[in-house]
Amino acid sequence: MLNRDNILSECPLFTGIKQEEFDTMLSCLAARVVEYKKDNYIYMSGSIMSEIGIVLSGSVIIIKEDYWGNRTIISRMSASDMFAESFAFTVGEKLSISVVAAENAEILFIDCKNIINIETSPFVFHTILINNMVRILAGKNVMLMQKIDHLSCRSTRDKLLSYLSAQALEQKSKAFTIPYNRQELADYLCIDRSAMSSELGKLRDEGILTFHKNSFELL
Numbered sequence: 001m002l003n004r005d006n007i008l009s010e011c012p013l014f015t016g017i018k019q020e021e022f023d024t025m026l027s028c029l030a031a032r033v034v035e036y037k038k039d040n041y042i043y044m045s046g047s048i049m050s051e052i053g054i055v056l057s058g059s060v061i062i063i064k065e066d067y068w069g070n071r072t073i074i075s076r077m078s079a080s081d082m083f084a085e086s087f088a089f090t091v092g093e094k095l096s097i098s099v100v101a102a103e104n105a106e107i108l109f110i111d112c113k114n115i116i117n118i119e120t121s122p123f124v125f126h127t128i129l130i131n132n133m134v135r136i137l138a139g140k141n142v143m144l145m146q147k148i149d150h151l152s153c154r155s156t157r158d159k160l161l162s163y164l165s166a167q168a169l170e171q172k173s174k175a176f177t178i179p180y181n182r183q184e185l186a187d188y189l190c191i192d193r194s195a196m197s198s199e200l201g202k203l204r205d206e207g208i209l210t211f212h213k214n215s216f217e218l219l
Contacts, residue, residue: 004022004056005019005022006019007056007057007079007080008022008054008080008108010079010080011054011080011081011082012082012132012135012136012139013052013054013082013129013132013133013136014129014132015128015132016128016132017125017128017129021125025125026108026110028114029110029111029114029115030110030111030114031108031109031110032108032109033056033106033107033108033109034106034107034109035104035105035106035107036058036101036104036105036106036107037101037104038101038102038103038104038105039100039101040100040101041098041099041100041101042060042099042100042101042105042107043084043095043097043098043099044095044098045064045065045094045095045096045097045098046094046095047094047095048092048093048094048095049084049087049088049095050088050091050111050112050113051084051088051109051110051111051112052082052083052084052085052088052109052110052112052115053082053083053084053099053107053108053109054080054081054082054083054107054108054109054110055077055078055079055080055081055082055083055105055106055107055108056079056105056106056107056108057079057104057105057106058078058079058101058102058103058104058105058106059076059077059078059079059101059102059103059105059179060076060077060083060099060100060101060102060105060107061073061074061075061076061077061099061100061102061184062074062075062076062077062083062097062098062099063097063098063099063100063187064096064097064098065098071187072187072188072190073180073184073187073188074097074147074188075143075188076102076179076180076184078179082136083099084099085112085133085136085137086137086140088111088112089112089133115129115130115133116130146166147188149162149166150162150163150166150189151189151190156189156191156192156195156196156199157199157202157203159189159190159191160189160191160196160199160200160203161203161208163185163188163189164178164209164216164218165218167216168216168218174217174218174219175215175216175217175218176215176216176217177214177215177216178214178216179214180214181213181214182196182197185214207219
């Protein structure tokens with residue numbers, strides 16, 4: 001349970017809540033834990049749900065799929081990351097995305113009604129959770145705007161450079177790793193994988209960057 005508490009301490013939703021309060025809090029929130037195998041769907045597009053998910057172990061990807069099964073990756077979530085909160089707090093809204101286990105994963109689910117149910121609970125952490133949730137939703141709106149910036153670039157080259165530049169700035173280093181493999185990166189940027197690999201090779205040959213798997217260095 002210590003590992004669980006350490007992971008939850010890193011989740012922004014629980015900022016300001018002490019580890020010794022987690023058991024009481026999770027019991028009050030009626031939280032539940034479910035394990036998923038790699039490639040299992042956690043949520044499917046078109047469903048209606050009221051629970052947020054928090055990754056305890058493994059990782060998940062948020063995807064959009066079209067009629068023909070073509071997949072676009074919206075984001076990837078790992079331990080302590082939260083997902084589906086925007087849909088959970090929108091009553092009756094059908095999911096426009098799917099959530100899939102990128103590897104074997106353990107997920108903590110909390111019904112959003114239990115988070116905002118202040119009047120019927122004697123615990124003060126509800127106010128803390130609500131304040132944290134507002135900050136999280138605002139932060140994810142900023143992340144969405146950043147992705148729009150990448151996708152607004154017209155060429156494969158410009159999309160790659162926009163994304164990799166943002167990663168270097170975010171990680172404050174010219175050498176960094178990204179959370180995606182080649183296919184996932186192509187899906188995230190909505191570009192063809194072969195064209196992307198070709199462009200990465202050109203950027204390397206031009207002395208703009210080096211890379212190995214998901215590790216990059218801007219020169």
